[in-house]
Amino acid sequence: MTGAASGDGLYPSYVDLDSIIDVHRLRSLDGCIRERLQRRLAAERDLAFYTGPFVLDEQAPTLPGSRLVYLARSDRPDDYYDLNQCERWSASKEAEEFPELMELIATLPFAATARMMIMYDPDGSAVTAHRDHVSTELCHEFIWMRTNRDKPFYVLDPESGEKRYIAGHSAWFDTVNQYHGADATGELAWSIRIDGRFTDEFRALMPTAAENPASRAALWAKWGTVGQPG
Ligand SMILES: [Fe+2]
Structure with missing residues (x-):
């Protein structure tokens, strides 16, 4: 466990994944997802998003207003350390409301999700800059x-405070050694986030990060010239 890394020019950074996603298809889901989220809002069915304790500004809200639709459910209570425990998660009842999205997710380079x-946030409030966890x-x-690209989502270098806004429709980024927010x-x-286990073919495109495994996306963003998406 360490604090945020710095000084190596890795941050702020993200890997743009638009070249491996059917962005046209993703964009085509905009209207139906908006309509279904509005329906869920009217019914007040969804839980509030908690940033976790690792926020940049301790005065900023850790319940910034976002709500969550879980498309998969775990057999245990929410825990950031379970996000990649594929065997614990299975498709939720809510996923049935978003069949087009689930079909698109099935085309992503995951061996398992x-x-x-x-x-989502009905008021579009800022999402407090945070790290997801601190285990490098x-x-x-x-x-x-x-x-759509309406949500100004950024990654942030903890040392310089520099923000980098995600420009496209998809990304993978280091959630440990830098902050992220909106x-x-x-x-x-x-926005939509799918966690899981990447396929071996997809992993083969990226560098390894033996010393600080959480920085793999940052290393890929900086050094991944061969097979680099986008
Ligand atoms: Fe996060």
């Missing part, structure tokens, strides 16, 4: 994606 969720030996393999939009905004 674990936690899957839509994070634990690398969560996930794809963050969005059907600016306010003032209106309904959402």
